[in-house]
Amino acid sequence: MVQTIYESFGYVIPETVLSVFFVLTLLTSLVGDRRSKYLPAYTALLGFAVTGAFVAGQIGMDQLVFSGMYAVDPFSWFFKVLFLVSGALIVLFSMQSRELDTASTKYAEYYSLIISLTIGAFFMAGASNLLMMYLSLELVSISSYILSGFTKENPRADEASLKYVIYGAFSSGLMLYGISILYGLTGELNIYALNQAFSSGALSQVSVLIAIVLMLAGLGYKISAVPFHFWTPDVYEGAPVTVTAFLSVTSKAAGFAMLIRFFKIGFIDIAAQPAVAGMWQIFHGLNWTDIIAVLSVLTMTLGNLVALWQTNMKRLLAYSSIAHAGYILMGFVTLTDQGISAMLMYFVAYLLMNLGAFYIVMLVANKYQTEDIDGYAGLGYRSPYAAFALTVFLFSLTGIPPTFGFIGKLYLFAALIKTNYIWLAIVGVLNSVVSLYYYVKVVRSMYLVTPADSTRVDFGFGTNLLMTVLMVPNIALMLYFTPVLNWAEHSVLMFGLH
Amino acid sequence: MASTESLLLNLALAVLFLPLAGFALLIFFGKKIPRQDLVETGILFTALAISIYIMVQKVFFVSAPTIDLTFKWLDLGAVAGQQGFSIDLGIAIDNIAAIMLVVVTLISSLVHTFSLAYMEGDVRYTRYYAYLGLFSFSMLGIVLSNNLLMIYVFWELVGISSYLLIGHWYEKKSASDASKKAFIVNRVGDVGFFIGIMIVFTSLHTFLLRDVFGGIAAQHLTGPLLTAAGILIFCGAVGKSAQFPLHVWLPDAMEGPTPVSALIHAATMVAAGVYLVARIFPMLTAEALTVIAYIGAITAFIAATIAVTQNDIKKVLAYSTISQLGYMIMALGVDAYSAGFFHLVTHAAFKAGLFLASGSVIYAMHHEQDMRNMGGLRKKMPITYWAFVIFSLSISGIPFTSGFLSKDSILAGALAYGLLTGNYLIPIIGYLVVFLTAAYMFRLIIMTFHGEPRDHHKYEHAKESPKVMTVPLIVLASLSIFVFYSFNPFNPEKGWFLQAVQQPASVVPAAQSYGFDQPVNDVQVTSPQQQPNAAELSVEAQKTETTRYEEAMEAVHYPGLALSLTLAVLGILAAFVVYDWKKIDAEKLKQRVKPVYTFLYNKWYFDELYDATAVAGTLLLSKSLAWFDGHVIDGVVNGAATLTRLWSTLSGKFDHYIVDGLVNFSAWFTGFLGKATRRVQTGKVQTYIVFALLGVIVIFYVFRQF
Amino acid sequence: MQYQFLGIGYLTWITFLPLIGMAVVLLIPKSNINAMKWTALAATILQLVLAAIIWVNFKPSLSGINDPNGFQFVEKTRWIDLPGVAWFGHVAVDYFLGIDGLSLPMVMLTALISFVGVIASWNIGKSQKGYFALYLLLDTGMMGVFVALDMFLFYVFWELMLLPMYFLIGIWGGPRREYAAIKFFLYTLLGSVLILLVMLGLYFSVNVTDPATGQAMHTFDMLAMMNPQNYDPHALFAGIGTYWRYVAFIALFIGFAIKVPIFPFHTWLPDAHVEAPTAISVILAGVLLKMGTYGFLRISFPIFPDAVLKFSYALAILGFINIVYGALCAMAQTDFKKLIAYSSISHMGVVLLGIAALNTQGVAGGVLQMFNHGVVTAMLFLIVGVIYDRAHTRGVNDFGGLANQMPVYTGIMTVAFFAAIGLPGLSEFISELLSYLGAFQTFRWIAIFSSIGIVLTAGYMLWTLQRVFLGQLPEKWKGLTDVNGRELVSLVPLMVVVILLGVFPSIMLHPMSATLNNLVDFIHKVGTGMTALK
Amino acid sequence: MTVHVGLTQFLVVSAILFSLGIFGVMTRKNAIMVLMGIELILNAANINFVAFTRFGLMNLSGQVTAVFVIILAAAEAAVLLAIVLNMFQQINTVNVDEVDKLKN
16 A cells, blocks of 8 residues: 555655755854864764654554655664664764864765765665665765765875775666666566566566676675675775774665665565465575575675785774675575574674774774774773773674674574575684684784883773773673564564565 | 401501501601601501411411401492492401511511611601501502402502602612603503403402402303403513513612612512412413413523622612512412412512611612622621521522422422423423522622622721611521421421412313313302302312322422422532632633623613613604694694685785786777777776676676576 | 572572672772782682582482483573564573583582682782783683583683683783684684584574473573474484484584594694693683583583484594593603693593493593593692792703702692502592593493503603602702792692592592483483483 | 667667776776766666667656666766866876775
């Protein structure tokens, strides 16, 4: 029962509010001191808060609005919450970032771009129409192009943004071409309708395949899966830390949201009776899960192996984020709601630990002017608390108890074992062992190397507080992860399924 | 009666634990107690008194062959439907145990007394007495145990106390080496012992000797396994009693203080092996006994030949000990059980005496042990001299000495065995050794006491040892006279001793025992402990079953006696001819038989052999394995790591090489399209794009396959 | 529920006491080092007292292993509970603690060794705060492993132990500490991820009805995993002697074998031991190695009895290799600590040999050997620590004649060495005897070959003893002082235990026997397909 | 006589455009030219959309999409040009080859 457009507006209030605040934040540059960094920041924060209130109101909604363009369902709700949290955190980070304080920085634009990226991510999470998908993807992309090159004076940032824009535009172009082919084959842009067309089975295999592969190129680039990951390390290294952190969480998560929705709605065989409850089947003649499996293996393996050799902290985290994309993809291979819920749970963990890690990296860059792992020597003695926090985040990334990262991995592997993807699970765990090596490399240089000068460097109370806020859940959610798991389980619900 | 038995048992326990108490006392409060030495010595004399009482009671008044005290030491319960696992331990006193009690406590207390002077002012005087206490405890433990496990336990404990005492002067490398060698060589034997025990236990589920014998009699353990068990347990004896091929540790053990050599390495501990064989005698099959007999004979011969050539007074005695032990083992092997045990006892007395006497000589000569620097001490120290003579006569088997009685019955047994089995090699060796024994003993006496002093300086200072040292000598010398064992100086058969020490009946299946051991009548063969009157029964069985053997012994007794006597006298004469009257020049003799002499002088090169094979082999193996561990095993791990790293560098260089390669390819490709052939494009972003595109294509083709 | 203090069960107390201590240590200002030491000491002493109380109240008759009613001091509460949605099923993780005759000795051992360890780390040089905090965390992890009956919980504790260990070796260790620490870390993590996978496989294979709701659910409850009837017929690990069960057993085996360590997974051990500070070596050898074998007996054996019966011969051979190989490698070492490290490998081989025999005496011997070896090796490492503190070298050949210089020390050391040699009257003799007896019954020849180890052990131990303590004292060591009071406090209790258990092994064996017999019985019955369940 | 122009011709054209676009993106040295390549790709897609709508007798969503894409292409172009401009100010080049400071 598709709503009329007018009624539909009721369902996009959060997005609308965000857009309003986008404008407001932009306008703050006109009022007051143009160089003030706080006014826009607080405006943005307020924006996220207000939106949060409205999003909270949407809990449990399961609607398809704007004539099937946009789904407001638990699945997208989950991601919206994630995006808001990450956006707010990024704003908080940015307020402390030193590298943004350049002569030409226009804070208003910076923060408004963060908001716009979040808006794009919102739509990616809900988009159930190919056009909608493309548009939201572009919105996110364009915002991130600008953000990654935001510190204009910094040649590395410029380079990053240039590579990003070229690579991104190209990939989205491929995706668009794929969309056009799909449209040509089915005459539909709505993925539900696509599903109908596919299940009729009357389509030419090859063209469908071409289309899907081209789509995959676009999506793969967003989640930086091998072999579409090449931009990631360079951009992550070049861009400001805050932006890198933002990209590594929000835009990646959005990409995954879109990927999951596209494949799950588009290719699930609704008619078939699933063998196990929560296990969905794709109709015959199109076996793309193996491709995803191979991609995930390649992604995590390459990410981890290359990461072993990084000396730059941001680059290391970049490759680690590639590896994590690989882990998350594993969950999708299982084709079960359990796999999806494991992925969702992993996103929560990933947000907490990754943002945390980047936050410390930013702080260290501020105070120690270094992004090199060797620069972290003796951090454990010079700034114990920050070092401890970073240790927690890194072990969480490795996935060792007692951290939440462990639970995330646990459930991913559980999903695999459940569906007898033993080999994939083994590859996964071996990868996590390898990953230990480079995460510990950082810990090692923080604690096992005695610093040249051992002067204490302390961060302010607020900073420590923010660290704690990020760190506590990393431990606490391991000891009691019921709520997250519960939330993840209920968030696999998409409109039109179940 | 029962009250007497329990009294005896309690007394036995007292005898057992008194020395341990002394040990604990000295170890923990040694420094605080005045005259700790006297404390320990006193303890030992008390123990001696009690032991004598026990022996007299047991041998002459208690009719039961064995007084037994058993308790459950360990119970692991049972797995449902399987045989439960529990270990019983306990002590038992039978005649041989009672006699051994006296022997051990007697020698021990005498040695304690002797040491009062000999060890005076030693650096670790207290330690010394503590360890003696520990040793006495463990030795008595072996004597009293009624089960294999406890025997093994105390077996190891005597090993340790001997280790500690040999290494008493551990500042000397040679001493610590010797102690280590003694322990490890013994360990080798003990492993055999251990395996033997395991065989017995796994087949019979008990360590108690009486149940073991019962089980064997009930045919629960038969055939080759039974033989194997016997031989393996005997391995323990081979180690402790320094039998060939594990005899190499005993001569080195002479690094320890001389009284220790007297107590442990002559009288008691080394005899423990013989005692063990006597204990397990009923379960030994014919094959096992034959092996034992040969080991004993070979040992006796080898050791005797070496003894002839040695110049260190203690070394000579050490080899003579080995050779005598060989005798005992041989005796048991040839089924002359009582004779073997008899010789054990007499030997304990006179060999301890010999060591103490040599100790007193060494004491007088200020720790000079090389006989070539002695001589003419007869006038200086008469008591020692005469004691020495008596002991030597005894060991050479001259009538009216204890040695004569025991050795003679052994030889008779061996001869009888030869007659019955047609296996004459053993008796021949036996008689050969008689000659050698007499020869080297008197060579020793002559070189030490007769002739002219060779080292005058030492000679001047030499004087007779103090009372505490001479009194034990006198005691032991008197104990080497026949009367203490049998009133008939020529035939001990009717003496109380051999009456008390009756050969237990064999429990092995008929087919596996010596033919001449077969009961002719229908006496059911069981171990004595199982039926109250089994003693008489077994004696009966003895009477009936060993008639052939006894006849043989009777037949060969006097000829054998005559032969051995002649050989002994010849031996003595030879010694005098060569060393005293110098009718034949010893040096010339050496020259004439140079190769033989060097061979013997170097102890048949056993040490060299073992060093070259076992020791060197083990060390080499361990070195190479350590290398293997460090380089290969660990290398594999690190190798894996390196591989991973290599792999990762590859993927790290991925963007560089492979992508560049693709760039060149794409450049060529595009150039081929006719445009910009000259200007090869190598922009990084674009190479990324190229790669992504190739990815798409690859994926597409992989897709196609499905 | 019985056995509570402040409404909290004894086992929770004994497990988390150190954690409380850690919190206190963290609150103490950096300057006040003594306070930290004493806090740590107090925590461990309390732990020891509690262990003693548990010991006293322990009922030896109960059988444990697979029987929920056979466990004592049980604490079971829902930790994670999700009614779940239809397709997901009920998710439940229990906080399930309990001990039986198998875990009791390990609990005692952990309490004892942790206490000794604190004393041994009295003179830790730098950043004491971090040290004691991590130390106590480690303590909690170890204790937890031995009392957890829920596999998830077990795994969490198992991993929890890794992190502090890494830092304790890596920060306070010797010159090559970084290498050793990371090696230890990677090795153990590799092992534990394998355990993790098997754990998940079991989780999905086992289906029980939740007593609370009555609906079917998966569970991490070890006891439920032991019952063949709980297996979902279509599940991965269903049935007896199926392919995946063997695979799982081997995976588990490797996971635990790395901890034991069993050849060829042992190479982390020498490095870790050599580099770790004394107290940590003590903990490593005293407790951590036991976790591997404990894992076998608690998880691998009863959950995969069929696989155990199939592979027991291989296990015995590995045990033999460990014994002889370790002993020979030890013989070649000149670093005192490395030597003892290899001797541990050799002695743990005895454990493996014993438990592979799968009969009463063998398993009992193995478990007893776990305890005894823990105590004896702890002593040995303390002993090395004592001279290392004084002489700052561990070269066996650098010493000699210490016996005169440090008589008391030598006396204690002699006891430890002779115990390690397996001298009767000292604890390790009994356990080795039982292990060998057990092994001999099942694998005669392997047992016979293994007994070579008896000689080799005597060989290298006495050789070391001679090189270090006998002979002439080199001039440079004239200044060495004998053991001081603190060291005595750490050494004497262990020595007492060694002698006591040497004479009255029943003290330790009695509480075990019911449990272990049940284990053996269970393995044979279930492993051969005849389900025998109460 | 008139040549009948059907769907096929349009698709062929778009395919050629698409290929040329990719070719351009891969080979052009000047960032602006790379941008042109991307535009070609997008417009190839546009041609598809429009053509499908026209000949496929389908709904109008294709046409709508084309309109959206044109707008987006403009936006993207703007961003890219801005970045290139900034790049030129910073390191005086619009040559994408010379932008390779960030690498492993």
